[in-house]
Amino acid sequence: MLNKGDSVSVLDEAINGVVQVVNGSDVTIETEDGFVMTFKVNELLKISNTSNLMDSIRRINIDEIKKEKEIPKPRSFVKERKDRGEGIVPEFDLHIEKLVKNKNGMSNYDILTLQSDTAKRHIEFAIKNRIPKIVFIHGVGEGILKAELDFMLGRYDNIDFKEANYQKYGQGATEVFIKQSTK
Numbered sequence: 608m609l610n611k612g613d614s615v616s617v618l619d620e621a622i623n624g625v626v627q628v629v630n631g632s633d634v635t636i637e638t639e640d641g642f643v644m645t646f647k648v649n650e651l652l653k654i655s656n657t658s659n660l661m662d663s664i665r666r667i668n669i670d671e672i673k674k675e676k677e678i679p680k681p682r683s684f685v686k687e688r689k690d691r692g693e694g695i696v697p698e699f700d701l702h703i704e705k706l707v708k709n710k711n712g713m714s715n716y717d718i719l720t721l722q723s724d725t726a727k728r729h730i731e732f733a734i735k736n737r738i739p740k741i742v743f744i745h746g747v748g749e750g751i752l753k754a755e756l757d758f759m760l761g762r763y764d765n766i767d768f769k770e771a772n773y774q775k776y777g778q779g780a781t782e783v784f785i786k787q788s789t790k
Contacts, residue, residue, distance in 0.1 A: 609626050609629055609634055609648060609651065609653060610626065610629065611626050611627065611628065611629065612625060612626060613625070613626045613653050613654075614626075614653070614654040614655070615634070615636055615651040615652060615653055615654060616651070616652045616654050617646060617650060617651060617652075618650050618651070618652055619650075622638055622639075622644070623638065623639050623654070624636035624637050624638040624639060624644070625637050627643065632647050632648050632649075633645055633646075633647065633648075634646055634647070634648055634651055636651070649671075652667075696740050696741065696742055697729075697733070697738065697741045697742070698741070698742045698743075698744060698780075699725070699726070699729050699741065699742070699743050699744065700744040701722045701725060701726060701743055701744060701745045701746075701752060701756075702744070702745075702746055703718045703721070703722065706721055706722065706725055707721070719751065719752065719755060722745075722752055722755075723755050723756070723759060726743055726756055726759065727759060729741060729743075730759075730760070730763070730766070730783065730785075733783075733785055734765070734785055737785075737787055738785065739784065739785055739787065740782065740783065740784050740785065741782075741783050741785075742771050742776070742780055742781070742782050742783070743756060743780065743781045743783065744776060744779060744780045745779055745780065745781065746779040747777070747778050747779045748779075753779075753781065756781055757781070760781075760783060765785060765786045765787075766783060766784065766785055766786070767783075767784040767786070768781055768782060768783045768784065769781070769782055769784075770782070
């Protein structure tokens, strides 16, 4: 307990002074340099002229100091929350380089036709095998393949589609949801 007139030293700072006012847990001291400062009781260490260093050390609660200095554990973050029951979503890359070894000799019409036919095969397979969701990676480009894909998907009654997750695919992918019939 600190009283008016007690000599004190501030923990973690090189400040010594004399207690002027004790107001609950706040203690106002006058420093050796003549400044008036207010500290919490637990920030001050009473210095008595007759005490030795070991008495002062024994009064320090080491467990409290360790708790104050403890580094908080970092929080873990879940990057992408998955719906229950959502397994691995099949992804199909429609870039021509992924579909054929060599595109030399193919016209733009041939390339677009091959990409559209490939997408249609994957859709039909997903419907037949009751796969609820697939992703087509079409790239950004001029948007011709995306427009063709949107037109083709719009012809199906049991299919919804939207742009896929931007963080994962950027702007160059379409997510296809297949509504399952109750047959």
